[in-house]
Amino acid sequence: MIDKEKIQKTSSTILDLNDHADVKYSEEIINALKNRIGEMWPKIWSKMSSDNFSAFPVARFHTNQSILNFMAKEFGERLQIVELGAGFTPHFLNLDCRIGKYIEVEFKENSDLKRDIISETKGEIDNLKFISGDLAEEETWKRIEGELNLDNPVLIFSEGVVSQYFDDDLKSKISNFIKPLMSANGSIFMLDDTLRNHPEFQDNEIIKEGMNKISGVSGSSVYKNDLRNFELENLFWKKLLNMDIVNVDYMLSKPEMDFVLENFKLTINLKDEDSSITRGLKELSLQNKNIRVWK
Numbered sequence: 001m002i003d004k005e006k007i008q009k010t011s012s013t014i015l016d017l018n019d020h021a022d023v024k025y026s027e028e029i030i031n032a033l034k035n036r037i038g039e040m041w042p043k044i045w046s047k048m049s050s051d052n053f054s055a056f057p058v059a060r061f062h063t064n065q066s067i068l069n070f071m072a073k074e075f076g077e078r079l080q081i082v083e084l085g086a087g088f089t090p091h092f093l094n095l096d097c098r099i100g101k102y103i104e105v106e107f108k109e110n111s112d113l114k115r116d117i118i119s120e121t122k123g124e125i126d127n128l129k130f131i132s133g134d135l136a137e138e139e140t141w142k143r144i145e146g147e148l149n150l151d152n153p154v155l156i157f158s159e160g161v162v163s164q165y166f167d168d169d170l171k172s173k174i175s176n177f178i179k180p181l182m183s184a185n186g187s188i189f190m191l192d193d194t195l196r197n198h199p200e201f202q203d204n205e206i207i208k209e210g211m212n213k214i215s216g217v218s219g220s221s222v223y224k225n226d227l228r229n230f231e232l233e234n235l236f237w238k239k240l241l242n243m244d245i246v247n248v249d250y251m252l253s254k255p256e257m258d259f260v261l262e263n264f265k266l267t268i269n270l271k272d273e274d275s276s277i278t279r280g281l282k283e284l285s286l287q288n289k290n291i292r293v294w295k
Contacts, residue, residue, distance in 0.1 A: 010087035025090040053210035055254035085161030108132035141177035153186030175240035193264040197230040243269040
């Protein structure tokens with residue numbers, strides 16, 4: 001049974017990637033979804049974002065992917081990645097090298113659908129796992145922990161979900177689940193930036209239009225109304241997790257949105273005993289400033 005609402009809330013990024021970026025497997029995933037959805041396709045496949053707002057998921061995906069590939073090269077098969085709210089984005093399929101385990105956490109309907117699509121595209125993959133559940137529920141995190149070897153580094157990241165839609169109470173709650181998983185050196189909890197963290201852009205008409213559309217389709221008032229400050233948000237997570245923080249600049253995408261993206265940074269909470277990861281991330285940040293990903 002296709003759940004239109006859940007697919008719509010998690011599908012916008014893969015559409016933007018296919019339209020405006022050279023991301024492997026985005027077209028294959030979209031075509032597979034079309035084949036399954038059939039006549040429902042035109043109704044389901046209305047984008048959440050405005051045309052200008054496509055710049056954000058494109059830049060976000062590529063910036064996050066650069067971190068995933070950096071860490072995969074650094075730790076190889078010792079690395080374990082957990083993607084919260086994975087949707088239909090092909091991060092795992094775009095890793096440059098093999099890692100120990102990749103876990104996608106998502107609505108059950110979407111997880112089942114994506115598992116089938118990846119199986120058809122790539123065959124069975126032994127280091128890719130799917131967990132369905134509510135990120136606010138302890139049981140979901142127990143299942144995640146059961147898949148991990150906590151002697152090896154764990155990279156947990158959320159693309160859009162936590163930063164855009166979680167309030168402080170929910171962030172505090174999931175931090176209690178995340179902290180025990182960050183015991184090994186090299187472990188990371190990574191958060192994308194969001195317009196919630198940049199109230200200085202709220203009066204811009206392009207920003208108003210895009211935020212109103214996303215809030216309307218997502219059904220979340222948090223994204224538009226619970227505004228933050230980037231520096232204070234970093235301090236908030238540092239207090240919750242008691243980890244060092246490194247900020248990594250976003251890559252650029254649509255030129256018309258440079259005025260915002262030049263200010264966007266990932267927030268990376270990490271355990272880095274010899275500072276080698278920190279140095280590598282800072283180098284990556286400098287590189288990202290000179291990279292544009294848009295078509």
